[in-house]
Amino acid sequence: MALSCQQDSYLRELSTRVKSCVPARLQTVVNGKKQKLEGFEVVLEDTVLFPEGGGQPDDRGKINSVDVHRVTRRGAEAVHFVQSDLEVNSEVNVTVDWTRRFDHMQQHSAQHLVTAIAEQKYGYKTTSWNLGEKTSFIELDTTSLTEEQLKELEDEVNAKIRASLPMYPRLFESVDDPKIAEVRTRGLPDDHVGPVRVVIIEGIEANMCCGTHVANLSHLQAVKLLSVEKGKKGKCNLVFVAGSRVLQYLGRCYQTEKALNSVFKGPPEEYAELADKMQKNLKAAQKNALTLLRDLAVLEAQKFKTNPERENFFSLHRKEGDNEFMNIIVNEINDENVVLFLTVGDEQGSGMFLLAGPEDTVVTLGPKVSDLLEGKGFGKKGRFQGKANKLINRPKVEELLQEYFRSSGAEK
Template sequence: MAFRCQRDSYAREFATTVVSCSPAELQTEGSNGKKEVLSGFQVVLEDTLLFPEGGGQQHLITAIADHLFELKTTSWELGRLRSVIELDSPSVTAEQVAAIEQSVNEKIRDRLPVNVRELSLDDPEVEQVRGRGLPDDHAGPIRVITIKGVDSNMCCGTHVSNLSDLQVIKILGTEKGKKNKTNLIFLAGNRVLKWMERSHGTEKALTTLLKCGAEDHVEAVKKLQNSTKLLQKNNLNLLRDLAVHIAHSLRNSSDWGGVVALHRKEGDSEFMNIIANEIGSEETILFLTVGDEKGAGLFLLAGPAEAVETLGPRVAEVLEGKGAGKKGRFQGKATKMSRRAEAQALLQDYVSTQSAEE
């Protein structure tokens, strides 16, 4: 039997009989992105007008793609923000996408009528209708959707009575799909307006930030990227030079032979390793840290292999981090750089104990 939503896709209210009603829970995603469980009821009706699966937008795109380029649809998905049609082709060109979009919107502007019919299984017209075939246990009439002059297709979904109700369709492009498949990404109706609103808002913000018109945004971003790469390269060279200079200074430190500690907020893992390599001595314990003084960062412990093997995991524990090491070097990530003094005290105690035993 055809449901009310299939007989009249525009219906907003009607009366029917409740077949069953039982408590149920639904897992959904909340506004904060976390999963939430909603308590409610599972209601089964004798008939329904609830079928929130679109109004034939995919049907139209599929028919045009098949007609113009013999691109067959193998599946599709109605997403929350965008929809996807899987095409049975390893690639779809930009020219093909543009042609499909142009033809689809021409059909909408032409206000082509959409007709819903039910054919009997023995009707000769069934053989002329596009479809994937019927299940072996199918019984009863076959529902056929005909877009005048475009396509006739077996379909159980809801459809508008005229293509003009679809308003507009925008194909955003393609993405690589499953093996030898291509995903066609599209928006329709009010979603196109929302997408335009977001895009225009982004364009206005970029115009203010980049201080140029929309037509120059790409070039302005490229220039910024090139400038950033150059600055990063220069900064890295300076940081390397600084690391070498610091290594030489640490060798002359009054703490040499005990625990030599250094923290640089702007450093990185390479910065610490350059210092450790330049010093390259097992005469002292070297404790280096970089990053936010009160937040997260990186640490490196270098020195006598036996001492580092013993102290490395303990330092990581104090800094509430984790790491690994070998051959006289232990390094890792820390979440509590504010506890550097505690870690340094731990190292000093170790050195003092070793000296007393000697």
């Protein structure tokens, strides 16, 4: 016998009895982190909460006031995971999270409709499908669909919705029933027991399925085929939204359009042209900024070289600089007797560093500088450079270098 949620997908609550309640653990994800919940596995005489299956996620809801965190199928029974003990044989009231359920009904029923028409119209069979949180996709046994096919498929799907065709389940007592041979199916689970449930879209198809569905295609409201993406070898994924998700998708698109209006200062149909123009302007500006940064590096080096009171130590930080900026300064100064300590990036955070000078000095001090900056570096031919995670420690490095000059007599 099918569960009440499979007999009437619009049933939102049910009074039933507890058959069993045993301690259990549930591996789940809360706020992106894996957690193990302590609780109980509860089997009821009947339920309005659908256990995951047929590509459809499980329902959420309550048993009395207790939250149901997961519903799975075990043979013909639905197993509910809760965190409160329930008395065996006690009468309970089961309610479903209707918003989640109806969304799943719309997406799953839309999948049946799109699958049936894609196969009838183009011969493309569905090999699997996925019901996601925002969009879903149907894996089709073809490498691609043309834009014309995509439009034709969407138009016909929505025409069937406007025709308000009935959609309903039918139970067959056994898988051996000869009429089962006429039904589209990908097979039954190994642990299936009891009657075989077939979902029918009147005049379109009959498909073996355990999921919850709308009673009429008009309840789908609309289906939007969003894109065709590359799938597994020889297949493609047809991405779609149905029902309330179409309105949600349209709402997100409108909010994005409003935000882009303030950036592009033009109508949506000109966004691509305006974005291309903005990108070209940005590249030109970046090129100019890079040229100015290189010129600045040369000027910094010349400023040091022409200073009559300069020492044999030069320290500089430039937030907007890069490795080339630092190397230009070293090359321009070009004095093996001068020790240069250069850094670029966020002076309070991470960036890059370069220590240059006499080879023996750099070999000695390079790793110490790297350690003080909590970074990683390498040395070669009088230069030691790398990444720094704590540029805030620059003063400590300068102290280290000054102390080294004093102790070695290198300072003038």
